[in-house]
Amino acid sequence: MRRAAFAVVTTLVGLVLLLGFKSHAMAPAASPPAAVSTPSNARATPAPAGTTAAPAPAPSSAAPTAAASTVTGSAVATRWGPVQVQVTVANKRITAVTVLQAPASNGRDQQINSYALPQLKAETLAAQSANIDMVSGATYTSTGYIGSLQSALDKAGR
Amino acid sequence: MGTVFSFDIRDDVPADALTAAIGWLHWVDRVFSPYRADSEISRLGRGELTVADCPPEVAEVLDLAKEIARVSDGYFTERPAGRFDPSGVVKGWAVERASDLVRAGGSAHHAINGGGDVQLVGAAAPGQPWRVGIADPFHPGQLVTVVTGHDCAVATSGTAERGTHIVNPHSGRPARELASITLVGEHLRTVDAYATAAFAMGSAARAWVDQLDGIEAFAVTATGASWCSRGWAEVGATPAPGPGIAPAPEPVLRGDAELQYRPATATPATLWP
Numbered sequence: 001m002r003r004a005a006f007a008v009v010t011t012l013v014g015l016v017l018l019l020g021f022k023s024h025a026m027a028p029a030a031s032p033p034a035a036v037s038t039p040s041n042a043r044a045t046p047a048p049a050g051t052t053a054a055p056a057p058a059p060s061s062a063a064p065t066a067a068a069s070t071v072t073g074s075a076v077a078t079r080w081g082p083v084q085v086q087v088t089v090a091n092k093r094i095t096a097v098t099v100l101q102a103p104a105s106n107g108r109d110q111q112i113n114s115y116a117l118p119q120l121k122a123e124t125l126a127a128q129s130a131n132i133d134m135v136s137g138a139t140y141t142s143t144g145y146i147g148s149l150q151s152a153l154d155k156a157g158r
Numbered sequence: 159m160g161t162v163f164s165f166d167i168r169d170d171v172p173a174d175a176l177t178a179a180i181g182w183l184h185w186v187d188r189v190f191s192p193y194r195a196d197s198e199i200s201r202l203g204r205g206e207l208t209v210a211d212c213p214p215e216v217a218e219v220l221d222l223a224k225e226i227a228r229v230s231d232g233y234f235t236e237r238p239a240g241r242f243d244p245s246g247v248v249k250g251w252a253v254e255r256a257s258d259l260v261r262a263g264g265s266a267h268h269a270i271n272g273g274g275d276v277q278l279v280g281a282a283a284p285g286q287p288w289r290v291g292i293a294d295p296f297h298p299g300q301l302v303t304v305v306t307g308h309d310c311a312v313a314t315s316g317t318a319e320r321g322t323h324i325v326n327p328h329s330g331r332p333a334r335e336l337a338s339i340t341l342v343g344e345h346l347r348t349v350d351a352y353a354t355a356a357f358a359m360g361s362a363a364r365a366w367v368d369q370l371d372g373i374e375a376f377a378v379t380a381t382g383a384s385w386c387s388r389g390w391a392e393v394g395a396t397p398a399p400g401p402g403i404a405p406a407p408e409p410v411l412r413g414d415a416e417l418q419y420r421p422a423t424a425t426p427a428t429l430w431p
């Protein structure tokens with residue numbers, strides 16, 4: 001069976017965000033799947049004419065080692081700027097989450113970042129330990145983060 | 159802030175089904191977004207259109223909103239603060255319809271999460287129900303409980319979500335008794351809006367949910383306590399009290415306590431081929 005997980009974001013309750021699609025095989029991946037960047041069919045879906053920048057390209061920094069692979073999620077545009085995370089997976093468990101880009105263009109962003117981002121890291125790890133499939137009730141900054149996290153998890157073949 | 163819609167599909171489904179579901183969400187956005195001046199909903203709100211001028215889905219959503227307002231004694235309203243805005247029902251309805259499209263495309267096992275409100279279909283794996291973690295509104299990074307189930311919907315409403323306030327339409331003031339409330343039921347199109355109504359009700363939501371068929375709730379109060387609806391405790395590991403026996407005190411669910419939800423009308427999940 002093939003698992004497909006991806007994130008779509010719209011203006012339904014707010015700003016335009018990124019459309020991303022990834023799929024991967026269930027088998028443990030020593031290297032990330034070939035379709036790491038957003039495939040052309042997904043980009044062909046017209047992104048709503050919106051108020052934010054076009055989606056940033058999805059860099060793949062997969063550098064698999066025998067023990068761990070580090071995967072970079074797609075940057076997801078939020079109202080305050082792009083949010084991108086890097087997840088290190090070892091033996092199918094998340095061992096580290098690094099925030100590569102986070103909104104920080106004004107004082108309020110700094111305030112949100114200082115509150116939300118370290119706790120967003122903790123949320124990733126706690127969610128994993130509960131072996132959950134989805135989270136209900138997350139904070140708004142997670143909109144950019146969770147999309148990015150899920151994309152990173154998908155690429156790592158969780 | 160925008161809404162992230164996440165799809166987790168556990169069986170093989172042709173890309174066409176996913177494309178259809180994604181296209182559906184973008185279409186809903188173009189028609190219903192209150193943040194687009196040119197959406198049908200915005201134009202309807204300004205009186206530039208009548209409902210008859212709009213796609214039939216608009217009437218469907220407005221009828222659904224009216225029904226939810228009736229069932230919730232007006233605690234859900236499509237006119238929050240007097241402004242026409244049915245967004246509170248659109249998201250859950252759109253996610254459930256997206257799930258219908260994925261199902262029509264051949265998937266019997268998937269979960270779709272729209273901004274924290276989830277429609278679950280089938281199972282996560284053979285014999286393994288879906289698990290939805292409920293975020294603790296006071297401790298980001300922790301889960302206050304986990305809902306496990308198949309073929310059901312989970313929606314959480316609370317101020318932690320966006321920093322904006324949900325207003326009690328009857329008092330006109332922000333609802334402050336609860337930090338968050340999670341509802342579980344069969345259809346996200348109603349469960350999502352019911353969760354918003356329940357949050358606006360505050361402590362009165364407990365009695366309201368208890369008299370609703372097929373809906374259970376778990377709430378975290380503004381002071382950090384929690385309560386749940388009568389059926390939440392019964393459907394879990396605690397056996398239901400017999401007639402004439404006083405019900406056990408509602409357990410406070412924290413950490414890894416779990417609810418197992420089995421909708422009364424659900425047919426058994428299709429077994430894995």
